[in-house]
Amino acid sequence: MRYSNKSALRMAAAVLALGMVSSVTVRAEDAKPANAELANKLDPNAKEIDDKVLAAAAAVKDDDGKYKDKAGDPTFHITNDGKKVDWFTYSGYRRYHAECHVCHGPDAMGSTYAPALKDSLKHLSYSEFMGILAGGKQDVSSSDQKVMPAFADNKNVMCYADDLYVYLRARASGALPRVRPGEKEDKPDSAKQVEKDCLGG
Numbered sequence: 001m002r003y004s005n006k007s008a009l010r011m012a013a014a015v016l017a018l019g020m021v022s023s024v025t026v027r028a029e030d031a032k033p034a035n036a037e038l039a040n041k042l043d044p045n046a047k048e049i050d051d052k053v054l055a056a057a058a059a060v061k062d063d064d065g066k067y068k069d070k071a072g073d074p075t076f077h078i079t080n081d082g083k084k085v086d087w088f089t090y091s092g093y094r095r096y097h098a099e100c101h102v103c104h105g106p107d108a109m110g111s112t113y114a115p116a117l118k119d120s121l122k123h124l125s126y127s128e129f130m131g132i133l134a135g136g137k138q139d140v141s142s143s144d145q146k147v148m149p150a151f152a153d154n155k156n157v158m159c160y161a162d163d164l165y166v167y168l169r170a171r172a173s174g175a176l177p178r179v180r181p182g183e184k185e186d187k188p189d190s191a192k193q194v195e196k197d198c199l200g201g
């Protein structure tokens, strides 16, 4: 009786110890390669880095070439000393210069008509951005009728809303300077499917 009690205790202690060790090991294994692979490798001379925005935008998950931050919002992935961008940053750059730059200026720098989105995205959340993009915005207090159009019915914008967000976020963090993205990651198959469904449906 005494003996079996003791051995049960020892067993429990061993299980406990094993459990603790193995859970630590699993966590270390999960974290290590993910961190190394998901970390941005920016141009060491990048000038306008906003540390706070950059930290919040850090990718913690790679969903088939679509990167997510710890809140689950889409984010960018820039590597090769700033020379290579993920597919969505590249796509967002192209969409921005097709649909937004006439008002918001090249490279999200702003114009006399509309604000610099490289600054707006320092404080706008993902959902706020989506709301403004779909619903538009009008400064009712100002006398000069400056209007952000609602794009809810424009598939060339709404099907690429995440792409635009990711590109503008990269600009706001300073991770992407005023350059045309060069190298890019391959277009993910999931992005091809989403695009097809969105444009076609």
Ligand code: HEC
Pocket (backbone or CB within 6 Å): 096, 099, 100, 101, 102, 103, 104, 113, 114, 115, 117, 120, 124, 129, 132, 133, 137, 138, 139, 140, 146, 147, 148, 149, 151, 157, 164
């Ligand atoms: C016809 C001109 C025009 C076009 C095109 C346009 N915008 Fe705007 N946008 C504006 C104006 C003007 C404002 C400021 C509205 C206000 O504050 O009342 C604005 C505001 C915004 C804001 C809010 C900024 C802030 O600081 O609150 C976002 C986000 C935005 N636009 C995104 C976009 C995106 C993305 C595109 C391209 C898909 C786009 N806009 C295309 C004119 C435009």
